[in-house]
Amino acid sequence: MPNAPESPKVASSRIVISVDAMGGDRGPAAVVAGIEKSAAKNPDIYFIVHGDEAVLNRLIGRRRALVGRCEVRHAPRVVTMHEKPSHVMRNGEGTSMWSAIESVRAGDATVAVSCGNTGALMALSMIRLRKIPGVNRPAIACLWPSRNPGGFNLMLDVGADVKADAEDLRQYALMGASYARNGLHLERPRIGLLNVGTEEHKGRPEMKVASELIAGAAEAGAFDYIGFVEGSDLPSARVDVIVTDGFTGNIALKTGEGTAKLIGDFLKEAFAATPLSRIAALLAITSLRRLQKRIDPRRVNGGVFLGLNGTVVKSHGAADATGISAAMKLAFQLAKSGFQERLAARVALAGPARQDAPASAEGIGKPE
Amino acid sequence: MPNAPESPKVASSRIVISVDAMGGDRGPAAVVAGIEKSAAKNPDIYFIVHGDEAVLNRLIGRRRALVGRCEVRHAPRVVTMHEKPSHVMRNGEGTSMWSAIESVRAGDATVAVSCGNTGALMALSMIRLRKIPGVNRPAIACLWPSRNPGGFNLMLDVGADVKADAEDLRQYALMGASYARNGLHLERPRIGLLNVGTEEHKGRPEMKVASELIAGAAEAGAFDYIGFVEGSDLPSARVDVIVTDGFTGNIALKTGEGTAKLIGDFLKEAFAATPLSRIAALLAITSLRRLQKRIDPRRVNGGVFLGLNGTVVKSHGAADATGISAAMKLAFQLAKSGFQERLAARVALAGPARQDAPASAEGIGKPE
Numbered sequence: 001m002p003n004a005p006e007s008p009k010v011a012s013s014r015i016v017i018s019v020d021a022m023g024g025d026r027g028p029a030a031v032v033a034g035i036e037k038s039a040a041k042n043p044d045i046y047f048i049v050h051g052d053e054a055v056l057n058r059l060i061g062r063r064r065a066l067v068g069r070c071e072v073r074h075a076p077r078v079v080t081m082h083e084k085p086s087h088v089m090r091n092g093e094g095t096s097m098w099s100a101i102e103s104v105r106a107g108d109a110t111v112a113v114s115c116g117n118t119g120a121l122m123a124l125s126m127i128r129l130r131k132i133p134g135v136n137r138p139a140i141a142c143l144w145p146s147r148n149p150g151g152f153n154l155m156l157d158v159g160a161d162v163k164a165d166a167e168d169l170r171q172y173a174l175m176g177a178s179y180a181r182n183g184l185h186l187e188r189p190r191i192g193l194l195n196v197g198t199e200e201h202k203g204r205p206e207m208k209v210a211s212e213l214i215a216g217a218a219e220a221g222a223f224d225y226i227g228f229v230e231g232s233d234l235p236s237a238r239v240d241v242i243v244t245d246g247f248t249g250n251i252a253l254k255t256g257e258g259t260a261k262l263i264g265d266f267l268k269e270a271f272a273a274t275p276l277s278r279i280a281a282l283l284a285i286t287s288l289r290r291l292q293k294r295i296d297p298r299r300v301n302g303g304v305f306l307g308l309n310g311t312v313v314k315s316h317g318a319a320d321a322t323g324i325s326a327a328m329k330l331a332f333q334l335a336k337s338g339f340q341e342r343l344a345a346r347v348a349l350a351g352p353a354r355q356d357a358p359a360s361a362e363g364i365g366k367p368e
Numbered sequence: 369m370p371n372a373p374e375s376p377k378v379a380s381s382r383i384v385i386s387v388d389a390m391g392g393d394r395g396p397a398a399v400v401a402g403i404e405k406s407a408a409k410n411p412d413i414y415f416i417v418h419g420d421e422a423v424l425n426r427l428i429g430r431r432r433a434l435v436g437r438c439e440v441r442h443a444p445r446v447v448t449m450h451e452k453p454s455h456v457m458r459n460g461e462g463t464s465m466w467s468a469i470e471s472v473r474a475g476d477a478t479v480a481v482s483c484g485n486t487g488a489l490m491a492l493s494m495i496r497l498r499k500i501p502g503v504n505r506p507a508i509a510c511l512w513p514s515r516n517p518g519g520f521n522l523m524l525d526v527g528a529d530v531k532a533d534a535e536d537l538r539q540y541a542l543m544g545a546s547y548a549r550n551g552l553h554l555e556r557p558r559i560g561l562l563n564v565g566t567e568e569h570k571g572r573p574e575m576k577v578a579s580e581l582i583a584g585a586a587e588a589g590a591f592d593y594i595g596f597v598e599g600s601d602l603p604s605a606r607v608d609v610i611v612t613d614g615f616t617g618n619i620a621l622k623t624g625e626g627t628a629k630l631i632g633d634f635l636k637e638a639f640a641a642t643p644l645s646r647i648a649a650l651l652a653i654t655s656l657r658r659l660q661k662r663i664d665p666r667r668v669n670g671g672v673f674l675g676l677n678g679t680v681v682k683s684h685g686a687a688d689a690t691g692i693s694a695a696m697k698l699a700f701q702l703a704k705s706g707f708q709e710r711l712a713a714r715v716a717l718a719g720p721a722r723q724d725a726p727a728s729a730e731g732i733g734k735p736e
Contacts, residue, residue, distance in 0.1 A: 146630075199450075203530055204531070231623035231626055233626065234626055256623050256626075259623075259631075267635075269659075270659040273658070274655060277651065277652040279651055280650075280652030283645065287645040287648075291637075
């Protein structure tokens with residue numbers, strides 16, 4: 001371990017992130033380039049990097065900003081993108097993904113980050129970290145470009161699980177509010193429930209039940225419930241956190257990404273169409289770059305797994321150094337805010353659904 | 369009736385469209401302006417216009433292109449946007465929406481068009497026109513800007529109903545294929561089933577059942593089944609028709625529209641940001657207008673109700689003259705292609721799910 005961090009657990013301002021270096025589409029070189037970017041910007045961040053020791057030592061040894069900031073932990077195997085989660089659950093030991101989660105479980109790092117197979121990452125996170133008390137289904141939360149001052153809304157679940165009943169949606173509201181408070185710095189997040197219309201009578205009957213349960217959790221969860229929102233409200237300034245089941249959320253997320261990509265491609269074609277438009281593109285380049293940055297999916301890189309004993313960030317499989325660095329920044333912010341303990345405390349405080357008397361806060365370490 | 373059409377049912381090239389003139393957000397003036405646009409472009413189109421006779425005669429009397437092309441049918445009442453479908457079903461008689469559907473039921477017009485309340489329009493269409501044999505749930509199909517040569521893909525259901533089982537999805541595939549053949553002129557449409565991943569094991573168990581049923585209907589439906597598609601595939605060139613339930617389809621549709629609107633707004637801000645970018649916008653104006661046209665929702669105006677004894681087109685509530693005219697063009701194309709009879713024949717031919725022997729074509733008037 002030539003680059004062992006200098007006792008990362010000692011100094012209190014230091015945050016250690018556990019990184020699966022092997023799972024992404026671009027391989028460990030992109031991951032190491034990303035953590036170097038992150039380390040250069042942030043003196044308080046440290047890494048435990050999991051994967052092929054020889055490869056990683058060679059890659060890390062070249063990077064000046066990583067000297068004394070990384071510990072490499074050898075993992076001989078890699079989870080591929082096409083492995084079924086159930087298979088990885090049984091045979092995951094020895095992979096860089098397993099090893100990255102293990103560092104969080106052991107308390108050596110606060111957050112794990114991986115660019116690998118989402119289903120496998122959730123499966124391993126669930127069996128190794130386990131769900132926190134009061135959560136039936138963990139969820140994946142993602143950021144969504146919005147008209148709000150902070151530039152982003154939060155949506156969950158976007159793919160952890162394809163089912164969610166009314167009680168699961170209530171728990172998503174509690175977890176989403178906690179993430180918005182600690183990750184987006186919103187004192188009292190506004191929560192909306194995704195449906196096919198904003199009127200009370202719209203949608204499936206179970207939506208009405210979920211709506212009532214979420215409204216009932218608003219006080220304990222310290223959020224404002226604004227009722228149903230529609231697909232067109234995902235970037236809206238009237239909501240901060242959009243709650244939905246994993247099937248609908250995943251389709252909305254990919255539809256939004258696909259639409260943005262289509263318009264981006266059409267825009268490039270439009271600017272390449274005539275000599276005049278090519279000159280126009282040159283003149284507008286600064287403004288267009290600013291626009292691109294506002295809707296660049298790399299900037300919002302990182303689905304956060306909520307509801308486990310430990311925070312896991314899923315980076316895009318195709319993330320480059322910029323994307324990886326964004327995921328590290330998100331992991332750092334969540335670790336620094338004490339998000340994990342706050343979320344667990346908030347879910348415990350809210351108690352089970354339909355419990356009218358406020359739950360006792362006794363035994364909860366660190367209220368939000 | 370000062371502008372009665374000259375025996376619209378006699379000449380075979382004439383197509384009569386029944387128009388609810390009162391339901392839209394912009395009132396009857398926008399609707400009349402839209403049908404005039406349409407009449408000016410197309411000598412074979414005729415209209416029966418439903419609503420307040422005095423208002424409509426005044427509006428139509430001013431329009432030269434509408435002379436001899438319109439019949440007005442008086443309807444004293446209007447369905448508002450906030451009325452519940454169940455209420456309209458019981459109390460809809462005497463409304464312009466009811467009257468517009470009635471003209472299709474009576475055979476006076478081939479297609480009905482309305483900008484009114486979607487739920488009420490579907491409810492009235494169902495009770496007055498009734499479902500065709502072999503269809504459990506009617507669906508609403510919409511066009512989606514795509515990378516395909518024709519510029520559009522088709523998606524259904526986008527909001528007729530919030531539930532759909534595997535057999536419903538199979539019927540949507542058959543109806544969508546028929547629409548794509550007759551409305552988009554695709555000989556053998558490629559059908560995809562919307563899911564959270566393209567791998568066979570992804571998604572809810574009922575998705576796998578639906579996938580098998582649709583694959584089994586491909587021969588009778590004369591389409592190619594390409595399996596699961598994701599949200600990012602909605603504008604893809606590898607699929608023509610995307611099948612999903614009304615809840616998911618509605619959320620995907622509104623998410624796509626909301627994303628396009630957000631990027632459009634960001635783009636306007638980017639071009640207004642600096643003096644240089646304002647000059648650039650001027651230079652690129654032709655190309656930018658072409659781009660705007662490619663993603664303009666008014667051009668794809670018209671959700672088509674499928675599975676009823678008669679075709680109904682739902683135009684956007686906020687449609688202006690351009691949008692209304694696009695809906696009329698769609699209605700005309702569908703009427704001219706004999707779409708209604710072809711769709712009914714195709715659904716009957718495909719027979720019930722899991723019927724292995726090909727259904728007899730006997731008694732079907734007009735095979736596709």
